Amino acid sequence: MKATAVAPSNIAWVKYWGRRNDALVLPTNSNFSMTFGPTKTNPEGMHTTTTVEFSDAFDMDTVIIDGKEADRNAYDRTVAHLNIIRGLAGVNYRFKMESRNNFPYGAGFASSASGGAAEAYAASEALGLRLSKEKLSVLARLSGSGSAARSVHGGWVMWQKGEREDGEDSHAIRVFDENHWPDVRVLATVLDDKVKGVRSAEGMKESVESCPLYALWPSTAESDLKRLIPAIERRDFSTAGLIAEYNCRALHAIMLATREGPKDRPLIYFAPETIALMKQVHAWRAEGLEAYYTIDAGPNVKVICMKEDEATLTDRLKSLPFVKNVIPTQPGPGARLADEHLF
């Protein structure tokens, strides 16, 4: 009763921010992402590898992340998630889970997305459940990090918000596979690898409750999504890049206008360097180097470009004094099972 899964991270081009049902992780808007795959210069990609073993010999649940015992919050989330999977299989064995990220943990690189998908896949496989990709996506969603629902699939992925109250239709679907438009690059630019202050799940709850502009977020995102999908279908980089950037700025506007953050702190994910890099991308674009950006709930910036500009942009990004690292990605495959285990 042991299995290992590898799941990629992903980056939303139309963001997920806010739940209509907190316990079931049902979003207020459909959203859309590119699954992170390896590139020539980054053959590893950005992913989480997770091994889960169930055994009646274990007398407690164990959670190891990046070689260390998980903190209380991460432990509780994992146990709650695997309780759902134990329930589906009708067993109550204790588990041991070990998870490794090949990129910075908790700094806006959606390690919770790849982690949640890998966890759902490894655990359900270890218990012999043979789930469809759709059911696996529902289960990944229930990891607590909704965007995990998208990491199940490769390529260009839409998490459809669904209509059902039980959430069974709120899962991701693959809209275009990873071979549809392989020349797109997302350069994940590390400005600051400190763990961010407020988890997305908490932050979006604060926005729903106390952002006076929030009511217009779901329709803004749905409208961006409706324009983005045809742009990606026809491989129209200028339109798709600009929509991604617009949607990211609308997301951060919602965060900025959120009134009560946890512990009376505001919900500002930008670092000073985030603003500097956004302005830099605009300046490059003004001089004809076509690049856009998108930013999740953290300080780091993902620079979107086409393959032909990857080398130039990587050099320019690395020459900025506040950039620590640049990790290239392109559309890649979804979660998969692995033969070798972590323990």
Add this chain to the structure above:
Amino acid sequence: MKATAVAPSNIAWVKYWGRRNDALVLPTNSNFSMTFGPTKTNPEGMHTTTTVEFSDAFDMDTVIIDGKEADRNAYDRTVAHLNIIRGLAGVNYRFKMESRNNFPYGAGFASSASGGAAEAYAASEALGLRLSKEKLSVLARLSGSGSAARSVHGGWVMWQKGEREDGEDSHAIRVFDENHWPDVRVLATVLDDKVKGVRSAEGMKESVESCPLYALWPSTAESDLKRLIPAIERRDFSTAGLIAEYNCRALHAIMLATREGPKDRPLIYFAPETIALMKQVHAWRAEGLEAYYTIDAGPNVKVICMKEDEATLTDRLKSLPFVKNVIPTQPGPGARLADEHLF
């Protein structure tokens, strides 16, 4: 036919952003400001001094700002404004106007507010019009910088948006005079004295037209205003400061989410240092030093505090490497006529 007026700058605690009528400068929401007055350590305050002379000996209109010929935009705006005043007086003399700011021009310190009010006052006085404060406020509004309407009055000032189509009821009123709560301090913190890229009047037009969240701005501002006025009436600093900060963040959210800025640039007034200072103020507040911030359409931050914390905060602000200057202000009197002329 010559007069000189001195008008203070002001800082909105509930912002003005967007016009329902562009030509008449009619705002979409009522807004509220503190008029900048001198303090013990800054006996000059922040103001514009403007002399206007009309004469049939002049063969052209002349506009001098801070010792230099105004650029084309500023010149055209001044001529358009003084055309209205010439029309009211029924004359067509050419004018000479000279204006001096005792603070950085065009960097988010509302030099257009003090400038527009001083211009309206000096010009109408030079032509012998004896206008009520309300009528003067309407005329200052028509300078093109709506916030000039507020600089006519001292203390705590509301620019009521009005209901009339001709705009005659869209003027400022003094809600509390400058002696109501003299212990409030606004520390205007200069981070960057470069002239900003996009004038407020242009920026707000872009927001109205292309910010998908804009429709919720007017009601957000009106609701903030309704809670702010009683807080100022009872001198409740914690409530008033927080509302000002909340409203400022909502304003910058609207700017951030604005899609099409002029020349395809985004409407981001923040500098990296703006974010750094916002986070610093939150950190100070978390340790018990009560301060809030508000930020206009520029990179500079105004730190709001009470008199007893002014010295501590000034020291701390000046010790930050990216702070160039700190200019203290407190509630002060409105525009006035002066005896001495600039030329």
